Amino acid sequence: MATDPLPWDGRRLASQLAATGPTRTWRSAYDEDLVVELPTTTPADLAGAVARARSAQVDWAARPLADRERVLLALHDAVLDHREDLADLLQYEGGKARLTAMEEILHLAMTARYYARVARQVLHDRRGRGMVPLLTRIDERHVPLGLVGIIAPWNYPLSPTVADGLAALVAGNAVILKPDLQTPYVALAAVDLLRQAGLPADLWPVVYGPGDRVGPELIEAVDYLCFTGSTATGRVVAQQCAGRLIGCSLELGGKNPLLVLDDADAEVAAAGAVRAAFGNAGQLCVSTERIFVADTLHDAFAGAFVAKTRTLRLGRSLDYEHEMGSLVSTEQLERVEAQVADARAKGAQVLTGGRRRPDLGPLFYEPTVLTGVTPEMDCYAGETFGPVVSLYRVADDAEAIARANDSDYGLNASVWTGDPVRGRRVARQVRCGTVNVNEAYGATFGSIDAPMGGMKSSGLGRRQGPEGLLRFVESQAIGTQSLLPLAPAFGLSPQTFVSGLTGALRVLKALGRA
Structure with missing residues (x-):
């Protein structure tokens, strides 16, 4: 041993x-x-x-x-x-x-x-x-x-x-x-x-x-x-x-969206998207697998995102030399590989990545960016849980929100914008348990006072907060009654008791009491 x-x-x-x-x-x-x-x-x-x-x-x-x-x-x-x-x-x-x-x-x-x-x-x-x-x-x-x-x-x-x-x-x-x-x-x-x-x-x-x-x-x-x-x-x-x-x-599970609005800084958003998609080699419940980019910013963002993805340092060492490690098991590696192969076979393009890296270790897979992903592909709606993300062009905020919400999942989302007020307005329309504005997932995940959990098929209940x-x-209520019982007493008829309570309720409402 x-x-x-x-x-x-x-x-x-x-x-x-x-x-x-x-x-x-x-x-x-x-x-x-x-x-x-x-x-x-x-x-x-x-x-x-x-x-x-x-x-x-x-x-x-x-x-x-x-x-x-x-x-x-x-x-x-x-x-x-x-x-x-x-x-x-x-x-x-x-x-x-x-x-x-x-x-x-x-x-x-x-x-x-x-x-x-x-x-x-x-x-x-x-x-x-x-x-x-x-x-x-x-x-x-x-x-x-x-x-x-x-x-x-x-x-x-x-x-x-x-x-x-x-x-x-x-x-x-x-x-x-x-x-x-x-x-x-x-x-x-x-x-x-x-x-x-x-x-x-x-x-x-x-x-x-x-x-x-x-x-x-x-x-x-x-x-x-x-x-x-x-x-x-x-x-x-x-x-x-x-x-x-x-x-x-x-x-x-999650199929978490990242929305890049038309007023975002393409370089800043691309750096955030790299963290969002490839942290822990994509093996993170709240990591990004779908990126929706405003049409006017798409090409600039895509170029910056692919370039930054290619510079990620992959490898294994017990220090800070490498930015992305390996997958956890052969089964997980094969799952990722199968989804990318399926997407390729059905017409998706690989902008970068898409390969095992046995030279680095038995469980390494390159961070992978896909485009042209369509609904018949396994990675379109199904969770990959690996270093694979799909890039989509959208016309405006409304389309980005609609496509982000077009999922059985609702765990985490990320919105990138030059205007935080606009970002929060968009965030309120995304059906996810946590939404981060100008951050991948750390703003909510790292704020322990914020509840964390999923909507739709992403779960029940909340951790944190x-x-x-x-x-x-369990909440236990203990009620103690004094002087008068909550029932007719002292010779009051039921009718008089109910009339008295009715009058009391009207008075309490007039006084603004709960």
Whole structure:
């Protein structure tokens, strides 16, 4: 078992898995010679982890909120202190470029700090307005759900995967995490840091195994589920959660549009589009796959965009030398290759890219720009999830908006303009959960106070912001009635009681009361 190159003790991390079953091969996307056999989780392993987590959650929820906040703040510092080792792990597991890995790490630190600072404000008990002023008292409190399950993706295995769990933790829940088969180590490293920050050992178990087996078993055991992955799998997950009457949040697929308006700076927009389309080699839920450019700016933008794409530095190194890394697996590489081949065969033109790069590594594919893409091509409406983007010419803002919205998906969009007011006006007409003006995706993704999630087939629920915390609690209302009952009393007839209430309601409306 060759784990020496890993920045954490790989054997120690693997020993923390709630797993004693048959082993499964893990292979590094960065170094194909790094291969490890990891144990998988059995039904008995899962049942034991769930029981221990539920027991630990009772004590955790009873602790003062300040104790839970301190763990998140300690994690914030630990993540920043260990950022280089975490980046190494992210690169080994997923083949990321160094800067892409660091973006994920810094996002996790920001999330930890955000929820540690706002939890008290969001979760505090609230006095509501009672039915009868002065006589009816309403108290609202937030009760943790209990055990939150997370089924994590391979493309961003640290954040937002662990970030979802932090919101659940500070709300008083236990968490059970199933990382993707390709990315177990960085998840284990993050949980390791949490335990060093003061998290009880049993409060966040990690299970490991094939999603089609361990995933359904996990859903049957939890009180809420967070899932990030494909829309097809998300529908199956939603059906299972609905059958148990538990809540879920789903961040699913996207065919994200980028709109370049006629007053944009072509060079600036092209640089932004390169980041939008080729960050993490396009393996990002919010990355751009469709670009709509105003007719008068199209040629200037296309020239600048293709030129900047060609200068991207591809390769693998544990430093900042390269701007784009590899794909995560042979399956992902073959998916990208098949979509480009299909588009070519049906008449699309490749402006740049369109080739494997085995000289750089087994999983590299060039950043690719297509034009002439039409509806019968697989990449027109279907998510590619790789470094491939299609370029379209549009007459005006109205056509750009209509074509951006002509999709089953609605996750993220980007608008480029010289006038931010105009950009926001256009953004309001785009049916996506997040829309960034003069930025690819970082303005919303990096602003933890902003809710993030999809419309249409891109998902359910929101992570980040207060909504990202409130999904992990139940609201409980406690009503206390004083002096008079909410029923006929003291000899009043029902008719007199109803007439009195009717008059009171009219008075309250006249006084402007809710």
